[in-house]
Amino acid sequence: MINPDALAPLLEGDNAPHFKAAAEGRLSVPHCRDCDHHWFPAAHICPKCLGEAVDWVAVSGRATLWSWCEFHRPYFKSLRDKVPYVVVAVTLEEGPQLYGNLVDTAPADLKVGMALEAVFTPAGDAGMVNFRAAQP
Ligand SMILES: [Zn+2]
Incomplete structure (x- = not known):
């Protein structure tokens, strides 16, 4: 869950390990020891073998771009100074699909x-x- 006023994830609930790892510069997702499946x-x-x-x-952090959307409307007051911004949907090398903001890359280059x-x-x-x- 995201606190829309602070633009920060709430460190509670099932996804808290993901956001805590990101604070330490690591990309972390759940993994099944029985079938080697990753998901998020x-x-x-495990959604694959139960x-x-x-x-x-x-995980590696390497991904391929699946799609993207450029937002011109701030859906939260805290985003008023951020528009326009681009959200990308990516497929991680290990399989899970994630969403994130595009940074350090021109949208025209996507x-x-x-x-x-x-x-x-x-x-x-x-x-x-x-x-x-x-x-590179
Ligand atoms: Zn499994």
Whole structure:
């Protein structure tokens, strides 16, 4: 969950490990020890095999661009000074799909399937996972 007034994730609930890891510069998602499946958002059982051997693990941060949207309207007051901004939908190398803000990359340079990499932005006690064009 996100606190819309602070633009920071709430460090509670099932996804808290993801945002705590992001504050430390790591991208972390749930992983099943039984079938090696990764997914996000969190679930207490593996969505692939329904196994309960679930750990949070660090993943590479390498991703490909699946789609994006440029927002021109601030849906929260705290976003008033941020528009326009771009939200990307990516597929991580390990499989999960995530959303994040586009940073350090011109929207005109986006192409479906291009290589992106995770970058981390402090947000209160948590961290946000955002994406930029993969650096050579
Ligand atoms: Zn599994």
